[in-house]
Amino acid sequence: MKKHFREWSVAAALGFILVALAVFAPPFYHPQPLLSLVTYEAPTLIVAVGMATIIICRQIDISVGSLFAVCGVCGALLLDRGWPCLAVLPVSMLLGALMGAINGGLVAGLGLPSIVVTLATMVTWAEALRWLRQGVLVNVGHAQWFGFTQGEGQLTIVITALVILLINAVGLRHLAAGRFIYAVGTNAEAARLAGLRPRLITFLMFVRLGTLTGLAAFLAAVQAPTLQPKPDNGLELKAIAAVVVGGVAISGGRGNLWGVFCGVLLLTVVSPISPALVYLGIPSYWGKAIQGAIILLAVVADGWRARKQKF
Amino acid sequence: MKRNLMLLLAAGLALVACSKSDSNAPSGGGDKKPVIAMLPKNKANAYFISCSKGAQDAATALGVDLRFDGPTKTDPSMQTQIVEGWINQGVDAIAVAAEDKASLSTALKKAQSKGIKVLSYDADVLPDARTFFVNQATPEGIANTLVDEAARIMDGKGEFAIITASLVAANQNVWIAKIKERLAKYPNLKLVTDPLPSNDDKDQAQQQAATIMNAHPDLKLIMAICTPGVPGAAEAVKQAGKVGKVHVIGLGLPNENKDYVHAGVTDSVVLWDTGKLGFLTVQVANALVKGTLKAGDKEFKVGDTTYKIDGDNILLGEPTIFNKANIDKYDF
Amino acid sequence: MSSPTSSPPGWKAALRSHEFILLAVLMAEWVSFYFAGTHHTSHGTFGFGTADAQADILRHTVEIGLLALVMTPIILTGGIDLSVGSVMCFSEIVFGKLWRDAHMPIPIAATGALLTGAAAGGLNALLITWLRLPPLIVTLGTYSIFRGLAEAVTRGADVFAEFPASFTFLGEKSWLGVPVQVYVFVVVAIAVWLLVHRTTWGRSFRAIGYAPEGTRFAGIPVERRLALAYVLAGTVAALAGLIYASRLNQVTAADGTGYELAAITAVVLGGTSIFGGSGTVHGTLLGWVAVAVLSEGLAYANLPRELGGMLTGVLLILALSASILPKVLSNWRARRHTGTSTSQPPPPAST
Numbered sequence A: 001m002k003k004h005f006r007e008w009s010v011a012a013a014l015g016f017i018l019v020a021l022a023v024f025a026p027p028f029y030h031p032q033p034l035l036s037l038v039t040y041e042a043p044t045l046i047v048a049v050g051m052a053t054i055i056i057c058r059q060i061d062i063s064v065g066s067l068f069a070v071c072g073v074c075g076a077l078l079l080d081r082g083w084p085c086l087a088v089l090p091v092s093m094l095l096g097a098l099m100g101a102i103n104g105g106l107v108a109g110l111g112l113p114s115i116v117v118t119l120a121t122m123v124t125w126a127e128a129l130r131w132l133r134q135g136v137l138v139n140v141g142h143a144q145w146f147g148f149t150q151g152e153g154q155l156t157i158v159i160t161a162l163v164i165l166l167i168n169a170v171g172l173r174h175l176a177a178g179r180f181i182y183a184v185g186t187n188a189e190a191a192r193l194a195g196l197r198p199r200l201i202t203f204l205m206f207v208r209l210g211t212l213t214g215l216a217a218f219l220a221a222v223q224a225p226t227l228q229p230k231p232d233n234g235l236e237l238k239a240i241a242a243v244v245v246g247g248v249a250i251s252g253g254r255g256n257l258w259g260v261f262c263g264v265l266l267l268t269v270v271s272p273i274s275p276a277l278v279y280l281g282i283p284s285y286w287g288k289a290i291q292g293a294i295i296l297l298a299v300v301a302d303g304w305r306a307r308k309q310k311f
Numbered sequence B: 001m002k003r004n005l006m007l008l009l010a011a012g013l014a015l016v017a018c019s020k021s022d023s024n025a026p027s028g029g030g031d032k033k034p035v036i037a038m039l040p041k042n043k044a045n046a047y048f049i050s051c052s053k054g055a056q057d058a059a060t061a062l063g064v065d066l067r068f069d070g071p072t073k074t075d076p077s078m079q080t081q082i083v084e085g086w087i088n089q090g091v092d093a094i095a096v097a098a099e100d101k102a103s104l105s106t107a108l109k110k111a112q113s114k115g116i117k118v119l120s121y122d123a124d125v126l127p128d129a130r131t132f133f134v135n136q137a138t139p140e141g142i143a144n145t146l147v148d149e150a151a152r153i154m155d156g157k158g159e160f161a162i163i164t165a166s167l168v169a170a171n172q173n174v175w176i177a178k179i180k181e182r183l184a185k186y187p188n189l190k191l192v193t194d195p196l197p198s199n200d201d202k203d204q205a206q207q208q209a210a211t212i213m214n215a216h217p218d219l220k221l222i223m224a225i226c227t228p229g230v231p232g233a234a235e236a237v238k239q240a241g242k243v244g245k246v247h248v249i250g251l252g253l254p255n256e257n258k259d260y261v262h263a264g265v266t267d268s269v270v271l272w273d274t275g276k277l278g279f280l281t282v283q284v285a286n287a288l289v290k291g292t293l294k295a296g297d298k299e300f301k302v303g304d305t306t307y308k309i310d311g312d313n314i315l316l317g318e319p320t321i322f323n324k325a326n327i328d329k330y331d332f
Numbered sequence C: 001m002s003s004p005t006s007s008p009p010g011w012k013a014a015l016r017s018h019e020f021i022l023l024a025v026l027m028a029e030w031v032s033f034y035f036a037g038t039h040h041t042s043h044g045t046f047g048f049g050t051a052d053a054q055a056d057i058l059r060h061t062v063e064i065g066l067l068a069l070v071m072t073p074i075i076l077t078g079g080i081d082l083s084v085g086s087v088m089c090f091s092e093i094v095f096g097k098l099w100r101d102a103h104m105p106i107p108i109a110a111t112g113a114l115l116t117g118a119a120a121g122g123l124n125a126l127l128i129t130w131l132r133l134p135p136l137i138v139t140l141g142t143y144s145i146f147r148g149l150a151e152a153v154t155r156g157a158d159v160f161a162e163f164p165a166s167f168t169f170l171g172e173k174s175w176l177g178v179p180v181q182v183y184v185f186v187v188v189a190i191a192v193w194l195l196v197h198r199t200t201w202g203r204s205f206r207a208i209g210y211a212p213e214g215t216r217f218a219g220i221p222v223e224r225r226l227a228l229a230y231v232l233a234g235t236v237a238a239l240a241g242l243i244y245a246s247r248l249n250q251v252t253a254a255d256g257t258g259y260e261l262a263a264i265t266a267v268v269l270g271g272t273s274i275f276g277g278s279g280t281v282h283g284t285l286l287g288w289v290a291v292a293v294l295s296e297g298l299a300y301a302n303l304p305r306e307l308g309g310m311l312t313g314v315l316l317i318l319a320l321s322a323s324i325l326p327k328v329l330s331n332w333r334a335r336r337h338t339g340t341s342t343s344q345p346p347p348p349a350s351t
Helices: A005-024 A031-056 A064-080 A085-109 A114-133 A141-147 A150-174 A176-186 A188-193 A198-221 A235-245 A257-269 A275-279 A284-310 B002-017 B046-062 B076-089 B101-113 B139-153 B170-183 B202-215 B229-239 B254-262 B274-290 C008-037 C051-076 C084-100 C106-129 C135-153 C165-172 C180-198 C200-210 C212-217 C222-248 C259-269 C281-300 C306-338
Strands: B035-039 B065-068 B093-096 B117-121 B132-135 B158-164 B189-191 B219-224 B247-250 B266-271 B299-302 B305-310 B313-315 B320-322 C038-041 C044-047
Touching: A005 A257, A005 A275, A005 A284, A031 A064, A031 A150, A031 A176, A031 A198, A031 A235, A031 A257, A031 A275, A031 B202, A064 A085, A064 A114, A064 A198, A064 A235, A085 A114, A085 A141, A085 A198, A085 C306, A114 C259, A114 C306, A141 A150, A150 A176, A150 A198, A150 A257, A176 A188, A176 A198, A188 A198, A235 A257, A235 A284, A235 C135, A257 A284, A275 A284, A275 B202, A284 C106, A284 C135, B035 B046, B035 B076, B035 B274, B046 B065, B046 B274, B076 B093, B076 B101, B076 C044, B076 C051, B076 C222, B076 C281, B093 B101, B093 B274, B101 B117, B117 B274, B132 B274, B139 B170, B139 B189, B139 B219, B139 B247, B139 B266, B158 B170, B158 B202, B158 B229, B170 B189, B202 B219, B202 B229, B219 B229, B229 B247, B229 B254, B229 B266, B254 B266, B254 B320, B274 B299, C008 C038, C008 C281, C008 C306, C051 C084, C051 C180, C051 C200, C051 C222, C051 C259, C051 C281, C084 C106, C084 C135, C084 C222, C084 C259, C106 C135, C106 C165, C106 C222, C165 C180, C165 C222, C180 C200, C180 C222, C180 C281, C200 C212, C200 C222, C212 C222, C259 C281, C259 C306, C281 C306
Parallel strands: B035 B065, B035 B093, B093 B117, B117 B132, B132 B313, B158 B189, B158 B219, B219 B247, B247 B266
Antiparallel strands: B266 B320, B299 B305, B305 B313, C038 C044
């Protein structure tokens, strides 16, 4: 319990809020709106799963928002041309992988700092998308909810996200590759001397994040009959915040995906678009401030604990 | 190294110095094609994209150069920057749809002082910052059409909500004020909360609509007064399974709403011919540059159509209601 | 903390050439836009090559320039400040509220804004020095909370506008052909340059970035120096906010969005290492001007402005690659000679 104190505390905070909602705002638990909210945020969870290992490796990727927008629009354009969903999904993931590989190549291959590399790629992809699409909506009509009914489609998306989470959480914990990631994040030089290849691992983590983002973008694109190209969607901030709140240390080497899951849920429940705010009678313009407070609290809690551990 | 730096910087300054110009006179008149610059609220908004199509048609027909540029999201400071750039480029006329009146008006007055003709369209600025305002319809016309349509659908009683663009958008706020005035005619029609912002984002409009339906289970109608808001609200109603229970109307483009109208999710959309709005704007700009239109004129003729000028407002006409019966006839 | 392994003189030479190259890029940009974006008519010259256009280009990005200036010492220490855009906005809101709702005179309201900025910087400093938290994550948190507070205080809707002429002159008027805010900028630029390049405090910034523990053992009060850097950043962010408010004659909760990234771009483009330990203020200024000219010059040349963003991204990568090129080349040459891999692990995002 002590080892995962951070993750348990996030889970506890989440639990507390959920209980408070059950008591003070039971309408929050109406199935349909809740399912819609969870479906809407499922792509964020998938991206956060990818972001978590990047941060564990002591890197960062602030280009995921633009990556997401580009993959989403490309996938939507293919769907508009009549391509079936099963064909578009791998294309979106491949495109994400390629864009992630560019990030990874620059960071791992050339040794450039990830924050600046992903800043550069973020701006480049975002502006390229704006230039080429100018905000024109893309029609995906027939592919909405993969062609299933709304309920089936929503469940498919949510279950896909949960399965991705499960696979990655188990893999990170039990596979050797997972341990390698923690090793690289704790001390890359030591990992290299121990026979690992930190640059390859780092590169693969960026490709993995890109692939997952491509998947998430596709799952988001099928949620409505038209897609609006939105390069500035704030996804990178959401993902990083969820990962940090979930207990992954920005100094690398620690954290697990269950904490990230709780982090995503926590920030979703108090987001400005959440019905929770409405039912608790809090005006929506407090949403961002509440999220910011939670992030800051998580950060301070981490620092406080680390400080105490030093003495 | 610092010496080299200084040398090169000095060279740069010299270059600038020798290009100091007298940019106090407009560049129009006989030298080359007149340049008309057109500023949307948001370049990525389908409404303004369709305006620009009509504007381009007019520009081609008149033989003028059209520069259409704007921020790619709601950004009043970028609007001001773009206008100031145009002033320095010596364009002949500037037509703006203002996100926010005050800051843009200062820049526009500077343009006027340099002889550039200034007009506004869709969303007005301060009256002394422009010669004419090409208004798609009077605010009363827009508000009354919307409220009457809402009352008709709701049988004159019930709760409804408004989704707007951004909370500071000047023209939306004028329409909201007129809507509230018109509501006096329907005492049983209740506006259930303050207008909800969508910031011209279809997804945000969808989230707002979903939230407001959750908060007010008896809500009967959502009125979206910005074009991305209508399909967003309609999708929310559809996903909440409340088609028929919650009605959707708004200011929307026919193309974006055809499917929802036919599916019965959206009852009707109200708009005007956006292409014509863009077309008329460029025509007015051109006429101002050529001098065939001056402040104080009472009407403006384009081909066979005569447009009324009400003070300094040039009216496009009356808003049109698009519903199942006629929406397929339009393509914009 | 990773550090360049080549000897100091070689390091200095590389830095020298980086700025020279950047200056060359800037000149190339400038000349291209001059010819592509200026046209001469019988009524006079219009376009990029006019004094008005140059003045406007500077005016439009003075706020980002100020943020880039104070971001430089922070990045020199190996830190970062993502909150400057949000602090700028929040200080503006405080200014607006004090002036409009509390009916305070402009100078008092402005002082209130500057104190707010300083306090915000102080909060960052406190969390970074006392709790020893990574600056990246602390300023990510303050970035969120100050933006959130700005939205909450204005309820997302409120706009403060129509400030008196005694205030807006700062953003709108010119003295002797130079916009007023540029004078303010020059004063701040000189001050920051002197701080970083001519004082022991400034030297300590680079030392902290190069080797934080070593600096502490050398007797330098690291916490106090860091605190200065972050408080300075907050205060100047507030100043930038005041200039922004006077230029646009309005204050909204969305102001300054993305400005922190623009500031970081300018600093990195200017040759400052994101890991700290090396960099110059004049490099930052060059980087700032290069981006400003690029983004506005395209519009004068009747080219799409999105191209500016894309080219900035590419330029950033090129600038980064150029700075590590000597190291990569020497590694590659060494590997070819000895046949062993001396490849380093990829650099971490934060220490």
